[in-house]
Amino acid sequence: AGLTNVQTLYVSNNQISDVTGLSSLINLDWLDISQNKISNIRPLNSLTKLTIIQMTNQLIVNEPISFESTITIPNLIKNIAEQTIDPDTISDNGVYANESVTWNLPTYIPKVSYTFIERDTVGNATGNFSGTVEQPLVQYFKATFNIDGQETTENVETGTLLQEPPTPVKEGYTFNGWYDAETGGTKWDFTADTMPANDITLYAQFSINSYTATFDVDGVISTQTVDYQGLLEEPPAPTKEGYTFKGWYDAKSGGTKWDFTNNQMPAKDITLY
Structure with a gap:
């Protein structure tokens, strides 16, 4: 039995859509479903004992759609x-035909709308079914x-936050952020x-x-700070009694001789011997 014996029901000002x-509450005599989100009252057809019904001021808000110059719903x-x-009534000069509402919109507006009202009989009750x-x-x-120069693009709704892309990586550089100009901004x-x-x-x-480029002359150290891909300044040739200086190499023995006119600073610290 339970709810089927309910005779009076007030559920106005809720979120009912x-x-x-309610169709099983066949003993209802009084029903107030005003100020909800109801668009179809056909299920109430089974409530044959109703003598009073209130169903005005519905507000149905559809899912958002993308703005276009012509909108049809x-x-x-x-x-x-x-x-x-x-x-x-229909807002913004909309027109109604073939059970659809159409608007021709010259510029963007955040919403369009229409209202409805009809006097309906449910059981023995008569009332206005109305809303927006x-x-x-x-x-x-x-x-x-x-x-x-490499571009990726996404479509973003106005007034919303952008999703930050993954941090880009560039050898020899530190990422500073996303700016509205190539430089500055x-x-x-x-x-x-x-x-x-x-x-x-x-x-x-x-x-x-x-x-940092470190120059090691038998344990005697000097350094230079150089930008990525910059050229090192060649130090004065070191002297060592009884020896001839052959050049600066990237290893204590063997290795590759550094060419100060062509070799560029890599994206790491180096030591030359």
Whole structure:
């Protein structure tokens, strides 16, 4: 038995969108389902004992769709006979035909809507089934990420946060962040900056790293700090009694002779002997 014996039910101002669950409450005499999200009252057809019903001021908010100059959505509002209820008013000069609502929009707006109202009889009760259907519209623009000319692009909704790409790696450089210009510009804050209503390009900016070149003359050390791919300054030729200096090598014995006119600083510290 349980709920089937309920005669009065007030469920107004909730988030109810489907009234199928009420169809088994066949002893209901009084029902208030106003201020919900109900678009179809056909399941209430089984409530033959109703004498009072309230079902006004529904608010149905559809899932957002991408903004286009022409928007068409189906009208899904159904009465007790499951017939489509024609809109009462339509925002923004929309038109209704073939159970669909169409808008021609010259510029972006965040939503369009229409209202409905129909007097329906449920059991022995008669009342207005009314409300508003809102269709949120979202705008997407392209966010392009440029890493030294290599680009990736994603579509991002205006007013939302961009997803930060993986940190790019560039040999000999430290990544400084994503900026709105190739050089200079403003650093993008992925926790606060939101997508504007236009396409954007963000550039990966890097700073060059410096590395240490150590010169070892039989344990006597001197050093130079050199930018990545920079040329080392050749030190004065060391002297050693009874020996002829052959050059600077990358190993204590053997190894490869360093060419100060062509060899560039690698992305690491080095020692020359």
